[in-house]
Amino acid sequence: MNSNARISTLTIISAFMLTIIPLPAWAQALRPDWVTLVLIYWAMAIPASIGVTIAWSLGLLLDVAHGALLGQHALGLVLVTYIVHSQHQRMRISSLLQQAIVVFFLLIIKQLMVLWVSGIIGQAPDIGLYFVPSLVGALLWPWIYIILRDLRRRFGYRAM
Amino acid sequence: MLILIIASVVLMTADHRWHQLEFMRSALSNLLYPLQYTIDLPIRFYYWSDEALSSREALSDENRKLKELHLQSRVQLQKLDIIEKENARLRELLSATPKISEQTLVAEIMSVDVDPYRQLLMLNKSSRDGVYDGQPVIDAHGIMGQIVHVNATSSTMMLITDASHALPIQVNRTGLRAVAFGTGKTDTLDLRHIPHNADIREGDLLISSGLGGRFPPNYPVATITRVERPLGEPFARVSAEPLALLDRSREVLLVWHNAPGTDGTAGDETTKPAETATQTDEQ
Numbered sequence: 125m126n127s128n129a130r131i132s133t134l135t136i137i138s139a140f141m142l143t144i145i146p147l148p149a150w151a152q153a154l155r156p157d158w159v160t161l162v163l164i165y166w167a168m169a170i171p172a173s174i175g176v177t178i179a180w181s182l183g184l185l186l187d188v189a190h191g192a193l194l195g196q197h198a199l200g201l202v203l204v205t206y207i208v209h210s211q212h213q214r215m216r217i218s219s220l221l222q223q224a225i226v227v228f229f230l231l232i233i234k235q236l237m238v239l240w241v242s243g244i245i246g247q248a249p250d251i252g253l254y255f256v257p258s259l260v261g262a263l264l265w266p267w268i269y270i271i272l273r274d275l276r277r278r279f280g281y282r283a284m
Numbered sequence: 285m286l287i288l289i290i291a292s293v294v295l296m297t298a299d300h301r302w303h304q305l306e307f308m309r310s311a312l313s314n315l316l317y318p319l320q321y322t323i324d325l326p327i328r329f330y331y332w333s334d335e336a337l338s339s340r341e342a343l344s345d346e347n348r349k350l351k352e353l354h355l356q357s358r359v360q361l362q363k364l365d366i367i368e369k370e371n372a373r374l375r376e377l378l379s380a381t382p383k384i385s386e387q388t389l390v391a392e393i394m395s396v397d398v399d400p401y402r403q404l405l406m407l408n409k410s411s412r413d414g415v416y417d418g419q420p421v422i423d424a425h426g427i428m429g430q431i432v433h434v435n436a437t438s439s440t441m442m443l444i445t446d447a448s449h450a451l452p453i454q455v456n457r458t459g460l461r462a463v464a465f466g467t468g469k470t471d472t473l474d475l476r477h478i479p480h481n482a483d484i485r486e487g488d489l490l491i492s493s494g495l496g497g498r499f500p501p502n503y504p505v506a507t508i509t510r511v512e513r514p515l516g517e518p519f520a521r522v523s524a525e526p527l528a529l530l531d532r533s534r535e536v537l538l539v540w541h542n543a544p545g546t547d548g549t550a551g552d553e554t555t556k557p558a559e560t561a562t563q564t565d566e567q
Contacts (some may be wrong), residue, residue: 141322144398145396147397153400185316190399
């Protein structure tokens, strides 16, 4: 296990903890999708080692954590990771603002997949605040990017 | 990538249609359990320290109050006891089905968020304690919900207010039967398909009817908060407020109700685990 794998595993574990940590009721609907955000970063930074299979397994874990159908989040994460892989070189050189916009649409795509499946099985949630977490996630993206990049530079080796 | 997408779709279909993936969910949840336990730990510590560090007076004060309450409950129970015996005797005379006996086990809710759009909670009791899929969960005030996933270390319960939950109920005053649907909000249940001329009023107590076999009968569920009879619509609009403290309880009761005779009518998966549960029950 090299240092990159170690630091990415640690950050993904922290993302899972942030996902299940109890928040007050008003903040629950605003909680960004931490696992997807961290996964987007790692898929962009080290696409060779964070593949769609890893994304899929993480998605299954997320399904269990959310009590959703097995495969619901997995499908979304596989799609997102695939898009990031095909665009990672373009994303790396764009500015933080442009990245945040792309991340916003990636988060929307993932949420749409989850919503779509919930709709098919007849558990469609109230749509009112449903996409707010994507917005919060996109707003947080610059900080997530900088924190994860510094972590990778300090503890991982530069694979680029 | 295509393979994985197909795999996800297959998994979702299998999970939704045939409920065959509990073993997989259980295995994956074992991976997540350490995280959930870590998150729950500070809160558990808070409750523990609250107990350990409270002063002697406060504790003795609480003790005294609880003793008084206990005495009062004992007095009420005595009456109930007599009534219950009388009821059993009368039933014997009528050779009706014997009364259902129930066993309970206290479980704690883990302070872990599941999904803001579903009303799910994690409990710290698992298949080792004999918890089974579809088991009813109550608190001191009424029915809370039922178990939906049992894992090796924890279990997930669904509150009666989840948007996909339905609970067969009965109006205590008139015996009118209905089904209470969850709305996704912790303080509202919907009663659908109630005709306009049904005898139902605000403040009526709803109890579980036990139809469907999943929930034990005669437990309080909710009180009616609003009855509207809009002209031009075929049914009345009735909403109710659950009696159980759905968003405040920390301890809940798991119920094993081994009803002789009604078990066969339970429908899908509730029948089998009920028998195994009685053997492993701690009480």
